[in-house]
Structures are given as C-alpha cells and as structure tokens.
Amino acid sequence: MNAALGRDRSLPTREGLKRAFLDHLLYTQNKSLAIASRNDLYQALAHTIRDCMLRTWFDTASSYKAKHSRMVAYLSAEFLMGPYLGNNVLNLGLMDEVKAAIAELGLDFDDLANQEEEPGLGNGGLGRLAACFIDSLASLEIPAIGYGIRYEYGIFYQTIIDGWQVENTDKWLRYGNPWEIQHAEWSVEIKLGGRTETYTDDAGKFRVRWVPEKTVAGVPFDSPILGYRVNTANTLRLWRAEATEAFDFPTFNRGDYLGAVSKKVTSENLTKVLYPNDESDQGKELRLEQQYFFVSCSLQDMLRIQINRGQPVTEFHLAFAIQLNDTHPAIGVAELMRLLVDEHQIVWEQAWDVTRQTFAYTNHTLLPEALERWPLKLFERVLPRHLEIIYEINARFLNEVRIRFLGDESRLSRLSLIDESGERYVRMAHLACVGSSAINGVAELHSELLKRDVLADFYAMWPEKFTNVTNGVTPRRWIALSNPRQTSLVSRAIGNDWIKDFSRIKELEPFADDAGFAADWQAIKRDNKIELAGQLLQRTGIRVDPDSMFDVQVKRIHEYKRQHLAVLHIVALYHRLKSDPNLDVVPRTFIFGGKAAPGYHRAKLIIKLITSVGDVVNNDPAVRDRLKVVFLPNFSVTRGQRIYPAADLSEQISLAGKEASGTGNMKFAMNGALTIGTMDGANVEIREEVGADQFFLFGLTAEEVYALRARGYSPSDYYRNNAELHAVLDLIRSGFFSRGDANLFAPLIDELMHTDPYMLLVDYQSYVDCQGEVDRTYRDTQDWTRRSILNAARSGKFSSDRSIRDYAERVWKVGPAPVSS
Ligand code: H2P
Structure with missing residues (x-):
C-alpha cells in the first residue's frame, strides 16, 4: 500500500490522494506532471485507486481462509x-473526492478515465x-x-x-x-x-x-x-x-x-x-x-x-x-x-x-x-x-x-x-x-x-x-456510473440506498406525478442525448437532433435478434415520406450498434444494409432530417455506458422463443427508456413488472411461433398480401440503397421471401403498427415522461443482486460472509 494513502483501511483524504497520485506518476510512470502523457496520468490514477483496495482485498482473503x-x-x-477505474472509484465511495483531487491538480477525471483500454x-x-x-x-x-x-x-x-x-x-x-x-x-x-x-x-x-x-x-x-x-x-x-x-x-x-x-x-x-x-x-x-x-x-x-x-x-x-x-x-x-x-x-x-x-x-x-x-x-x-x-x-x-x-x-x-x-x-x-x-x-x-x-x-x-434464475444487471455500473445525472436526481428524491438495495427504486413511483421531478427527469434525458449526439457526430460524422426520439438497438448482430426488422420499418417510413413529403411524422434517430462474428456473412450483410439505408435516408433532402440512421461502430461496455442513458425507446424485437433473456433490455429500462418488444426472454417479465402501458408489445408469442411452424409457414403470402411490405422489400431488392447493385442485398431479401426462419414477415405489420402507437405516445411529452419514470421505478427486479440472491438460495446454498473492518 502506498504510504501516502495511510496504513489503515480508512478512506484517504483529498490531500492523500493527490500525494499518492503524484508519487505514482514519479515512481511508477517515471514522469513529472509537466511531461506526463495522458496514459501516464491514467496509469498513475489507476495505481492510486488500486492501492485503496488492496487492504480490503487481503483482509477478505484472510477472512475466507480463517472462516x-x-x-x-x-x-x-x-x-x-x-x-475498471470509474467502477472502482464508485464502489470505494470516493467519486467526489477523487474528482476534486484530480481537478485540483488541473486535470479532468473523465478525461483520464477515457484513457482506459x-x-x-x-x-x-x-x-x-x-x-x-x-x-x-x-x-x-x-x-x-x-x-x-x-x-x-x-x-x-x-x-x-x-x-x-x-x-x-x-x-x-x-x-x-x-x-x-x-x-x-x-x-x-x-x-x-x-x-x-x-x-x-x-x-x-x-x-x-x-x-x-x-x-x-x-x-x-x-x-x-x-x-x-x-x-x-x-x-x-x-x-x-x-x-x-x-x-x-x-x-x-x-x-x-x-x-x-x-x-x-x-x-x-x-x-x-x-x-x-x-x-x-x-x-x-x-x-x-x-x-x-x-x-x-x-x-x-x-x-x-x-x-x-x-x-x-x-x-x-x-x-x-x-x-x-x-x-x-x-x-x-x-x-x-x-x-x-x-x-x-x-x-x-x-x-x-x-x-x-x-x-x-x-x-x-x-x-x-x-x-x-x-x-x-x-x-x-x-x-x-x-x-x-x-x-x-x-x-x-x-x-x-x-x-x-x-x-x-x-x-x-x-x-x-x-x-x-x-x-x-x-x-x-x-x-x-x-x-x-x-x-x-x-x-x-x-x-x-x-x-x-x-x-x-x-x-x-x-x-x-x-x-x-432470471438475469439481472448491476445498477452500480449501469445507472450510478453511466448516468450520474439521473443518479443524483433519484438520490435527491428518495435518498441513495437504492444503489445498494435496488428494490428500493420503487420509492420513485410517486414522483411520476410530480411535475417538478418530471421536468428534471426530462431535462436529464435531453442532456444525455446531447452528449451522445456529440459522440455520434465525432465517431460517424452524422449530426442528429437531440430533440428527435432516440430509438436504439444495441446488441450482437444476429438474424434471430432481427436488426433487419427495424430496417424494414425505417424503409417503410422513408417510403411514406417520399410518397407524401408533408407527412407529419415524429422525428426519429435510429441508433444501431453491435458486432457480427467475422465468419457470419449474413450478419455482416445486415450491418451493410443498416449503413446503406442510412446513407440514403440521411442525405435525402426530402426527409428534411426527420429520420436519421446511425450505426455506431465498436459497441462495447464503454459505448453502452453512453448509450443506455440517452435512449428513449429500447428495441427488443427478437422472434419469440429465441432470445434466452436479454440484459440490454434491463439496462434501458432502468435508464428510463420504454421498450418495444416481443414476448421473448426477460421482456415478458419486464412487461409484467413495469406494466403494459410502459411496454409496446407486438408480434407472435412463442406458442404461436410453434403452431405456425407446425402448420407450415409461407412467407410469400405475407409479401403478396401486404402492399407496404411488398414495396419495402422490392425497394431494397432493387438496388435502390446499394447504388443500383441489385445483387448486394438479394441473399437477405430472397431468404426473407422464401424461408424467413425468424418470421420477420409475420411480425412486420404488428411491429409497424406498434411503432405507430409509440409515435402517438411520444407526441405527448408529459405522458411519455411519466411512463419513463414509472418504468425505471419498477425495474427493481432486474438488479443482478436479485439474481445472485436467487442463485445463492436455490443453487449454491451459500450466504454472505461479511469481512469485519
Ligand atoms: C446470451 C443470450 C442472451 C442472454 C445472455 C446472458 C448468450 O447473450 O443470447 O439472451 O441474456 O446470454 O444470459 P448474447 O446473445 O448477448 O451473446
């Protein structure tokens, strides 16, 4: 342990932190403040924080051993x-002190934290x-x-x-x-x-x-x-x-x-x-x-x-x-x-x-x-x-x-x-x-x-x-760390025990009807969106309007997760706007992120489809910026921390019976995004918890999927009988989004029309109608905000603390063994 941090486990003072940081800069990185690179500064800070954890770590190990x-x-x-850096500082309870100490040295904590690979x-x-x-x-x-x-x-x-x-x-x-x-x-x-x-x-x-x-x-x-x-x-x-x-x-x-x-x-x-x-x-x-x-x-x-x-x-x-x-x-x-x-x-x-x-x-x-x-x-x-x-x-x-x-x-x-x-x-x-x-x-x-x-x-x-054991996610990283604005607003309203005991987030419910709180909630969402918009511009060159609805789908790219169903909806909207330029639509920014396995060609083609549709839609003056499509590259934990807090709408649109649980759906819900989704995985439980008004439901159930498959499913019927769907598929197939290359998306569209293993064509109309319902709801800002607060307030079940308690009780038969200080 670094001497500057004291020898007991009591938390260091601001002065102690500054001294330890400068010591590490000198003795670990061998640099002075004047010539240190940003990485040196990050490393020095990381070592300083690590030092603060070591004694607890040793005590924990000896306590387990002894007991x-x-x-x-x-x-x-x-x-x-x-x-690790932000999360460790948060869990130590040192966020304010560390930020202040770093600021007093003329540096910015977030700037250093961003250095971490x-x-x-x-x-x-x-x-x-x-x-x-x-x-x-x-x-x-x-x-x-x-x-x-x-x-x-x-x-x-x-x-x-x-x-x-x-x-x-x-x-x-x-x-x-x-x-x-x-x-x-x-x-x-x-x-x-x-x-x-x-x-x-x-x-x-x-x-x-x-x-x-x-x-x-x-x-x-x-x-x-x-x-x-x-x-x-x-x-x-x-x-x-x-x-x-x-x-x-x-x-x-x-x-x-x-x-x-x-x-x-x-x-x-x-x-x-x-x-x-x-x-x-x-x-x-x-x-x-x-x-x-x-x-x-x-x-x-x-x-x-x-x-x-x-x-x-x-x-x-x-x-x-x-x-x-x-x-x-x-x-x-x-x-x-x-x-x-x-x-x-x-x-x-x-x-x-x-x-x-x-x-x-x-x-x-x-x-x-x-x-x-x-x-x-x-x-x-x-x-x-x-x-x-x-x-x-x-x-x-x-x-x-x-x-x-x-x-x-x-x-x-x-x-x-x-x-x-x-x-x-x-x-x-x-x-x-x-x-x-x-x-x-x-x-x-x-x-x-x-x-x-x-x-x-x-x-x-x-x-x-x-x-x-239903999955869960940690509210520490996914709210307290990612969404500090929402965190302080919530803590001002109900105290901060919810971070430790997330079931207490339900105490937020009454605030859904508090006009002042709702106004703050909405302002925070807007600030988070402005911040994400800045990142999107920097990383993709695409400028988006923070006052548009942020409609987000981030997850691995896979056919069963149906990113391409969202694309069909975008193309339908685009087609409507082209046919009626004065159509009154809710401006939307569609944000996608996720990786395709390098050998999974169909998934890579879905990425190409998203970016190609984006190229056309984003640059068509007739759209007048009412629709934007952005693919944010290299989706990761770091990027997720910026995205979830800025989302209005969470897309959880896998074919029912395919997604085991999903966990992104939980992160969105906690951060106040409403869900559009199928009765799949943990969506079912999210809807049950947050209430049907907070969840835009569409599509077949798993039962119906089984039944339809047993009866024999013929996608071409859906293509023939639905004029808009017909037009959408034809438009993509024609090469309109691929500079006239009619071959590029043919494998994708032909598959949808002939076998459609994930039944996009069946769920298409229900999805598009449901998106219409989303639009109508979004137009009433107050109502949307109320639902957003309720949604977050009722997401208590989806803490990974609850999952771990379930495992401890039902599977492992273990209990807590607190380490005495
Ligand atoms: C998988 C499942 C998800 C599930 C997650 C964690 C494999 O994750 O598909 O439904 O929530 O495990 O149990 P993913 O698709 O994101 O790789």
Missing part, C-alpha cells in the same frame, strides 16, 4: 468487465452477465472467485469502412493493465494430447495414467473485485498460457534459433485470442484447448486452496460451489473426475458424488446450432483421458436411463453424451446436465422452453434439478 467459507467459483470463458474479454450478453454477477457477489459479501481466460486480444475492434464491418485486433494490453497482479507462484501445469496407459499402484490397484503429448503452464492474473461500499473485495482470476520451458537449449545448441523459442510461441497461442460467437469450425481445436486449459487451471487452483486449508478433497463440494456459465467450462465435470480419481486416488462412486454436488449449469441459448458439441476424433486427440472418463460416465448414466425407461431405445440415443446419429460428437450440454446438481435457464420463459424442448429428456429424468 473456511464456502466459496462460489464462477467459471466463465468470458468476462466482459468494462473499464476496456478489457473486451467477451462477445456480448453472456460475458457481461458474468461481470455483473461478479460485482453483485462482492457487493452482497458472498465469498466468490471468478475464473476465466486472460486473452491477449479480446473481441475484435470494429470499424466501418464503406458501410462494411472491418475487424481489427484488440490490443487492450498494449499499455499494460494496472488492475491485475500476476501470481507466478500459483502457476499450474496443464497436459494436452498424447495417450493413456494403465498401471498397478503400490497397493496393487489398477489405475490409469495420462501420458500427454505436451504440457503448458497456466499463470494466474488476479484483479480485485470490490463490492459497493462494503469491506469485501473478491478475486477475478484469469489464466494465461505460457511455455513450461521458455527456451529449448538443445535446439538452440544445434543452431536452430527460431526452433528454440517455437514451443514458447505455440504454448502462448492458447490464450492469444477470444473466439467470436457463431464462428465456423475453423480453429476449433484451439478453442477446445482453451476451454480445457482454463477449467483445469481453475480446478487445480481450487484443490490447492482446499488442501492448504487442511480440508480433505472428498469434501471439495463443501468448500466450493462451481457455476458453469454455459457449456464452455463443462469439461470441468470430466476434469474434476480425473483429478479426484487419477491424481487423488478417490474411488469412482465417491468422486462422482462430489462432482455432482459441486457443479451447477446455466444454459444461455435455445438455438440448437449454438449447443456445443465436439467431433469425437478431435476430442480424443486433445483429451484422450477425458474421453475415457466420459464413456464411463455415459455408461453408468445410460444404465440409469434404461432402468427408468425400460425398452425406450430412442430415449437412450437422445440422452447419450455421445451423438451417434452421423459423425460422432461429444455433447457438452449433456455432460453439464449429467454432472450438475442444478440446471437453470436465464428467464422464466427460457427456463420453461428448456424443460419443454431443448432439455426435455433431462427434465423427465430429474425434474428437481431444474430451476430458473
């Missing part, structure tokens, strides 16, 4: 943390959920550790060139990461490839040994995760792969200089880069290695902690509750079995008991193509011992099934851990279900559909394992 607290281990291949170690909702959960676990003082991968390059940096997405590597570590501490002393060794052999141990027992083809080292990098204004700082532990031997002397001595370091290079490739979602099969082997790598590192680490505490490994499940964030870490089930049986000589039955009681599995998707499975051949090549273990688990499991469902052969093949319908695959979701004591979906509807559809056979086996 033998049962720990939650959250295993996730992705942690989309977003920038955000660790983009996730694709979207799944990774961001892990980050919200880690914040809530610490804030609720629940002993927990997040385990993941320290990718050298996170999700690609997206630029838009000529309307197309272009991917650039994300060099987030280029200036170093002040928030992590490397712990080489806790490195572990990871085996890969090779073969297995049997032997008889000293006691005459028959055993199996894994003889790997190669080994790599896993090195942990720890970041403190401070809870909001509590004495708890948990740990996020991310693993980096390194060569066990960095330099091969025999090779070097033979004169092969490159060869001497090649092992180092290939080993380090393992944690080089985060895989984008929806990628094709290429590079799959490395991804399996990545998953196994971080899972094995983490399990070995937990066993080390367990043994250090003097607890027997047969009580592993009493010490740790492991949550599998999707199937990416599901190999953990086989790995824990291997560690217990092969390395700790525990008998199979006991090891299996321990394993099953340790794991719980969260499913995040209903899309069948997104359920992970590994070609058996590849699996065997990388993890030969695990395949044997999986066979054994499967044999025992299928016996259980046989007894329960006598003679039901098709059930056996449906449930098997191995898919044998064609080329053979290992089914990771099945491994996760069999090896876990609890299985959950991430919203009520999603959990129901899991039981009915994707995991129906497992539900029939073990109904008691299934539960639902």
Whole structure:
C-alpha cells in the first residue's frame, strides 16, 4: 500500500490522494506532471485507486481462509468487465473526492478515465452477465472467485469502412493493465494430447495414467473485485498460457534459433485470442484447448486452496460451489473426475458424488446450432483421458436411463453424451446436465422452453434439478456510473440506498406525478442525448437532433435478434415520406450498434444494409432530417455506458422463443427508456413488472411461433398480401440503397421471401403498427415522461443482486460472509 494513502483501511483524504497520485506518476510512470502523457496520468490514477483496495482485498482473503467459507467459483470463458477505474472509484465511495483531487491538480477525471483500454474479454450478453454477477457477489459479501481466460486480444475492434464491418485486433494490453497482479507462484501445469496407459499402484490397484503429448503452464492474473461500499473485495482470476520451458537449449545448441523459442510461441497461442460467437469450425481445436486449459487451471487452483486449508478433497463440494456459465467450462465435470480419481486416488462412486454436488449449469441459448458439441476424433486427440472418463460416465448414466425407461431405445440415443446419429460428437450440454446438481435457464420463459424442448429428456429424468434464475444487471455500473445525472436526481428524491438495495427504486413511483421531478427527469434525458449526439457526430460524422426520439438497438448482430426488422420499418417510413413529403411524422434517430462474428456473412450483410439505408435516408433532402440512421461502430461496455442513458425507446424485437433473456433490455429500462418488444426472454417479465402501458408489445408469442411452424409457414403470402411490405422489400431488392447493385442485398431479401426462419414477415405489420402507437405516445411529452419514470421505478427486479440472491438460495446454498473492518 502506498504510504501516502495511510496504513489503515480508512478512506484517504483529498490531500492523500493527490500525494499518492503524484508519487505514482514519479515512481511508477517515471514522469513529472509537466511531461506526463495522458496514459501516464491514467496509469498513475489507476495505481492510486488500486492501492485503496488492496487492504480490503487481503483482509477478505484472510477472512475466507480463517472462516473456511464456502466459496462460489464462477467459471466463465468470458468476462466482459468494462473499464475498471470509474467502477472502482464508485464502489470505494470516493467519486467526489477523487474528482476534486484530480481537478485540483488541473486535470479532468473523465478525461483520464477515457484513457482506459476496456478489457473486451467477451462477445456480448453472456460475458457481461458474468461481470455483473461478479460485482453483485462482492457487493452482497458472498465469498466468490471468478475464473476465466486472460486473452491477449479480446473481441475484435470494429470499424466501418464503406458501410462494411472491418475487424481489427484488440490490443487492450498494449499499455499494460494496472488492475491485475500476476501470481507466478500459483502457476499450474496443464497436459494436452498424447495417450493413456494403465498401471498397478503400490497397493496393487489398477489405475490409469495420462501420458500427454505436451504440457503448458497456466499463470494466474488476479484483479480485485470490490463490492459497493462494503469491506469485501473478491478475486477475478484469469489464466494465461505460457511455455513450461521458455527456451529449448538443445535446439538452440544445434543452431536452430527460431526452433528454440517455437514451443514458447505455440504454448502462448492458447490464450492469444477470444473466439467470436457463431464462428465456423475453423480453429476449433484451439478453442477446445482453451476451454480445457482454463477449467483445469481453475480446478487445480481450487484443490490447492482446499488442501492448504487442511480440508480433505472428498469434501471439495463443501468448500466450493462451481457455476458453469454455459457449456464452455463443462469439461470441468470430466476434469474434476480425473483429478479426484487419477491424481487423488478417490474411488469412482465417491468422486462422482462430489462432482455432482459441486457443479451447477446455466444454459444461455435455445438455438440448437449454438449447443456445443465436439467431433469425437478431435476430442480424443486433445483429451484422450477425458474421453475415457466420459464413456464411463455415459455408461453408468445410460444404465440409469434404461432402468427408468425400460425398452425406450430412442430415449437412450437422445440422452447419450455421445451423438451417434452421423459423425460422432461429444455433447457438452449433456455432460453439464449429467454432472450438475442444478440446471437453470436465464428467464422464466427460457427456463420453461428448456424443460419443454431443448432439455426435455433431462427434465423427465430429474425434474428437481431444474430451476430458473432470471438475469439481472448491476445498477452500480449501469445507472450510478453511466448516468450520474439521473443518479443524483433519484438520490435527491428518495435518498441513495437504492444503489445498494435496488428494490428500493420503487420509492420513485410517486414522483411520476410530480411535475417538478418530471421536468428534471426530462431535462436529464435531453442532456444525455446531447452528449451522445456529440459522440455520434465525432465517431460517424452524422449530426442528429437531440430533440428527435432516440430509438436504439444495441446488441450482437444476429438474424434471430432481427436488426433487419427495424430496417424494414425505417424503409417503410422513408417510403411514406417520399410518397407524401408533408407527412407529419415524429422525428426519429435510429441508433444501431453491435458486432457480427467475422465468419457470419449474413450478419455482416445486415450491418451493410443498416449503413446503406442510412446513407440514403440521411442525405435525402426530402426527409428534411426527420429520420436519421446511425450505426455506431465498436459497441462495447464503454459505448453502452453512453448509450443506455440517452435512449428513449429500447428495441427488443427478437422472434419469440429465441432470445434466452436479454440484459440490454434491463439496462434501458432502468435508464428510463420504454421498450418495444416481443414476448421473448426477460421482456415478458419486464412487461409484467413495469406494466403494459410502459411496454409496446407486438408480434407472435412463442406458442404461436410453434403452431405456425407446425402448420407450415409461407412467407410469400405475407409479401403478396401486404402492399407496404411488398414495396419495402422490392425497394431494397432493387438496388435502390446499394447504388443500383441489385445483387448486394438479394441473399437477405430472397431468404426473407422464401424461408424467413425468424418470421420477420409475420411480425412486420404488428411491429409497424406498434411503432405507430409509440409515435402517438411520444407526441405527448408529459405522458411519455411519466411512463419513463414509472418504468425505471419498477425495474427493481432486474438488479443482478436479485439474481445472485436467487442463485445463492436455490443453487449454491451459500450466504454472505461479511469481512469485519
Ligand atoms: C446470451 C443470450 C442472451 C442472454 C445472455 C446472458 C448468450 O447473450 O443470447 O439472451 O441474456 O446470454 O444470459 P448474447 O446473445 O448477448 O451473446
């Protein structure tokens, strides 16, 4: 700890902060104020803030150790943390003091905070959920550790060139990461490839040994995760792969200089880069290695902690509750079995008991193509011992099934851990279900559909394992940090306890009818919009009117999320304006953001469609600036923090039954945006909570989608029978938005007209009508503002603190273990 910050945990004074900052500038960055770059200043500030957290971090670790607290281990291949500085200052309760101290040095806090390279170690909702959960676990003082991968390059940096997405590597570590501490002393060794052999141990027992083809080292990098204004700082532990031997002397001595370091290079490739979602099969082997790598590192680490505490490994499940964030870490089930049986000589039955009681599995998707499975051949090549273990688990499991469902052969093949319908695959979701004591979906509807559809056979086996935990997001980052104006207004009205206990946001309800409060609320929204408009201009060159309605859709680009349905609406409006230039429309700014997986061509074409329609609409004088379409490149946590507070309308328009939950929908709602959406994912619960008046509902329900598909769906009927839709599709198809190139959008439009797997054409009219209702409501500013306040006031359920309490109670059976000061 920096001496200037004092030796106890009491918070530093402004003078102390200034001194610590200048010390770090000098001793850590080796610069004076006069010659420091902005990055130097950021680094010095980051180190100063980190120092303020260290003592809490150490005290938390010793308290857990002393009390033998049962720990939650959250295993996730992705942690989309977003920038740390602001969040840490907020959670320390030091925002005002730090801002003042920095200002007194003639600097601007926000300016320095903007220097931070955000660790983009996730694709979207799944990774961001892990980050919200880690914040809530610490804030609720629940002993927990997040385990993941320290990718050298996170999700690609997206630029838009000529309307197309272009991917650039994300060099987030280029200036170093002040928030992590490397712990080489806790490195572990990871085996890969090779073969297995049997032997008889000293006691005459028959055993199996894994003889790997190669080994790599896993090195942990720890970041403190401070809870909001509590004495708890948990740990996020991310693993980096390194060569066990960095330099091969025999090779070097033979004169092969490159060869001497090649092992180092290939080993380090393992944690080089985060895989984008929806990628094709290429590079799959490395991804399996990545998953196994971080899972094995983490399990070995937990066993080390367990043994250090003097607890027997047969009580592993009493010490740790492991949550599998999707199937990416599901190999953990086989790995824990291997560690217990092969390395700790525990008998199979006991090891299996321990394993099953340790794991719980969260499913995040209903899309069948997104359920992970590994070609058996590849699996065997990388993890030969695990395949044997999986066979054994499967044999025992299928016996259980046989007894329960006598003679039901098709059930056996449906449930098997191995898919044998064609080329053979290992089914990771099945491994996760069999090896876990609890299985959950991430919203009520999603959990129901899991039981009915994707995991129906497992539900029939073990109904008691299934539960639902609706997602949530942290109000600290997504309101207090992102929307300081709304935060102070709310706190002036109801005090600031809502930041810690978000259920109390409901106390805001009466203020919906308070004219003064409403006027302030509206003014704040406008200020936030002005700020975002500035960013949009700077990043895209497009000038937008802050008095227009900000209609926003930000999320991964995917056909099921239906960004192109929003485009059909824009084109319809444009078409109406062209036919009747004096039409009275509500001026709107359509804002899109999100990344398409580099190999997902259709998604990239959707981006091109958005930007192409934008080019025409934004530059057509006949529109007279009443419609603007902006695609903000490189949507990220940082960008999200500017966008959610500035939105009027939140677009949540996936086909019902496809979006597991959604979490952006919650961030918008908390920041006062009304939702237009389908009965999908957590939308259903949002509507239930905020009330139907605050939610513009359209489209088929999941039931209706099933029924229509069963009857046989013919999109061309909708095309033929709806004149406006007909015109809209024709206009896009004709090349009007693509400088006459009629081929460009043909694949997209032809698909809509022929198969339309996400039923845009069915929901089109209902969506456009609903948007008409949005317009009518928006025209009455007072009414809109009232709804906006009510909406935010009733969003209490969607705090990730509530989600974590649900997990703690229903799944992990853990409670808070406050760290005394
Ligand atoms: C996914 C689901 C979302 C869900 C999120 C977190 C995979 O996120 O699709 O519906 O809210 O996990 O559970 P995303 O699509 O944003 O990558």
